[in-house]
Amino acid sequence: MDELIQKISKASGVKVEEVEKRVQEKQDELSGLISKEGAAYIVGRELGVNLIKEGKRELKIKNLVAGLNAVDIKLEILKVFEKRDYEKNGKRGSVLNLLVEDETGKTRLVLWGQDTDLVADSQLTEGDVIKVNRATVKKNNFGEVELGLGKGGSIEKVGRSEGFKKSAKTGLDLHTRVDIADIRDGYFEIRGCIVQVFKRTPFFFVCPKCDGKLDGKICGKDGEVEPKKQLIISAVVDDGTGTIRTVFFRELAQKIVGKTDSENPEEIYGKIKLGQEYVIKGKVKKSNFSGELEMVANFVDDVDPKKEAEKILSELETTN
Secondary structure: OHHHHHHHHHHHOOOHHHHHHHHHHHHHHOOOOOOHHHHHHHHHHHOOOOOOOOOOOEOOHHHOOOOOOOEEEEEEEEEEOOOEEEEEOOEEEEEEEEEEEEOOEEEEEEEEHHHHHHHHHOOOOOOEEEEEEEEEEEEOOOOOEEEEEEEEEEEEEEEEOOOOOOOOOOOOOOOEEOOHHHOOOEEEEEEEEEEEEOOOOOEEEEOOOOOOEEEOOEEOOOEEOOOEEEEEEEEEEEOOOOEEEEEEEHHHHHHHHOOOOOOOHHHHHHOOOOOOEEEEEEEEEEOOOOOOEEEEEEEEEEOOHHHHHHHHHHHHHHHO
């Protein structure tokens, strides 16, 4: 980490202390959702410093930050999702998601159009280890980074599972159902009630073209734009064993609030039903501000009694 700071300082002419300050501020700004190294890459890019040399751009998942291009990365496939066809503006397309991991974390590799055929052509399956060449990195609708294939990108099958350490630290699949009392860093599913809502501004603004962060009305990629307003809700979820602060973005926040066209914060918060029970999946990480664990939701739904009963029966069958 010190070496990265030194490189940024030397190449940009900014003092080491100032670089360290900017890195910490960047981590705080992103609510601790990226590693310190990831924050350093962003700060370096903002200062015009390319920390990844051409010909040696292989990274780990924990170091991925939105905006990186031509990245090489070695991954294990955890799950191949079903290919989905769609139509937009009269044009047909297709998308296919792969859930992937390395020893530092998990993410998604999203393939579009003809790139979706790479999975069938290479007969890629769960447990395969792949080398993704010239990948791009962007933020998805949940604020998490995901991979795509850039121009001239490719996927190379290099073998079978090498036994990467499980980044969720459970040895189980992504989003394991747990009691909040037992939750820790990683990806988990909880079932609980919203018992408190933090009543700060329920909106944040993004670029309407790339969904990226804005500096006022300026997008680093698209220049001056008219900001697009998105909903954000921060709440406390209680399952009877403990509580955890949970953040809901965009459509997930809309799910919590319900249908509304209001832009009045009090009216928006007034529509949230305290005590309503939900099943929530998301990424859990320690907050840089409070030092407590927080969840950033990537799925939320009402409790389905039938599914819950089936889950209990399945667990009973497993233990018997």
